[in-house]
Amino acid sequence: MGPVTSVIKGLHLHVQGLDAIDGTPVLDIKPYLTEMNPPAAEIREPAWVHEVMKSYW
Template identity: 45%
Template sequence: MSEQLPPFTLQPIGKIWTGFKSREECPRNSRFNESESVIEVDPAFADAFLGLEVGRHIAVLYWFDKADRTKLQTTPPNAEKQYGVFATRSPHRPNPIALSAVKILAIEGTKLTVSGLDCIDGTPLLDIKIYVPMIDAPEGATEALPWAHKH
């Protein structure tokens, strides 16, 4: 890419409360964390909750605001060599956008209690989308790297 793309701005729509006060306390992946977290959305977006239901899954996009944005390679846990961050789930990357599929346990106003997230208390929330297995986990999808399924 020879020309520089113009920057743009993302506005957080809320915050995530996990009880984890540091990166070291956070689980390595939300899939292996069953503790409850609260997603608190700005009341201006209350109408966007229409159709959300307890027991359903959602995809949560959030910003790892404490991540190192200059890191381009890492050695993942259970891996024996380095990989580029685009071949990993490392929080350290040029744009530290995180994605987790979580189950809604409760809805109260503009707060969602969900099972398991892997971020620090107060992490900025970028967006919420419904989770659709046939779209988000396509049949025949292959694992990116052999070490990725170990935890």
């Protein structure tokens, strides 16, 4: 299982299961889009993602 968001406080995102040293800042977070790579497990996406991606390809 990959990283899991445990707490969101303002601009701070706390995750568990991330392959990193504790306290290391994460500088770039990208969304996981089902249109780009089919997920191994169910994910939640906002409805607007599918609208934007319809014209991507």
